Amino acid sequence: MTKQGSTMKLTTVSILAGFAFLMQYLNFPLPMFPPFLKVDFSELPALVAGLMFGPLAGVLVEFLKNLLHYLFSGSDTGIPIGQLANFVAGSIFVVTTVLITRKLQGIKGLVTGLTVATILMAVIMSIANYWVILPAYAFLIHWEVVGPAKTSLVLYGIGPFNLVKGVLTALLFIPLYQRLKGRIHLPKIS
Numbered sequence: 001m002t003k004q005g006s007t008m009k010l011t012t013v014s015i016l017a018g019f020a021f022l023m024q025y026l027n028f029p030l031p032m033f034p035p036f037l038k039v040d041f042s043e044l045p046a047l048v049a050g051l052m053f054g055p056l057a058g059v060l061v062e063f064l065k066n067l068l069h070y071l072f073s074g075s076d077t078g079i080p081i082g083q084l085a086n087f088v089a090g091s092i093f094v095v096t097t098v099l100i101t102r103k104l105q106g107i108k109g110l111v112t113g114l115t116v117a118t119i120l121m122a123v124i125m126s127i128a129n130y131w132v133i134l135p136a137y138a139f140l141i142h143w144e145v146v147g148p149a150k151t152s153l154v155l156y157g158i159g160p161f162n163l164v165k166g167v168l169t170a171l172l173f174i175p176l177y178q179r180l181k182g183r184i185h186l187p188k189i190s
Contacts, residue, residue, distance in 0.1 A: 118166025
């Protein structure tokens, strides 16, 4: 890649990370889920970066938006547990979508990628919440969620929430992809 191409890539990824950071603040709860679970569409710029420049560019957008979010908003626990969870969920979603879309090009590949990414994100984040994230919150802010209450929160709150968030993000991204597909050149992975 030329110096000019590297500069354009760095600039584009930085701008997309800035958009993603701002989009994190346009979050909203869904009525059927616990109020601390909020939907935002900050994965959209990360998906664009990932499809344009590869999965690591999408992960970089996820990292930068969460770093900025922590620096500007802080955390209830003092450490960025929420931002780390958002980074992991977003990275799973973006990397899975990008890899499958590059393998199975076109709208069929994108829909397949978004579907698999949504399911994978929901499953991994359910496990991560049960074993790591909820216990970390319990330890740091003395929030007791144990036994059946914890299982119920993960099975009926966090897991379904991530499925809904993935579906909503996919429904917004597919028309965006259709508009941008002339600018996004996907190298086929063999």
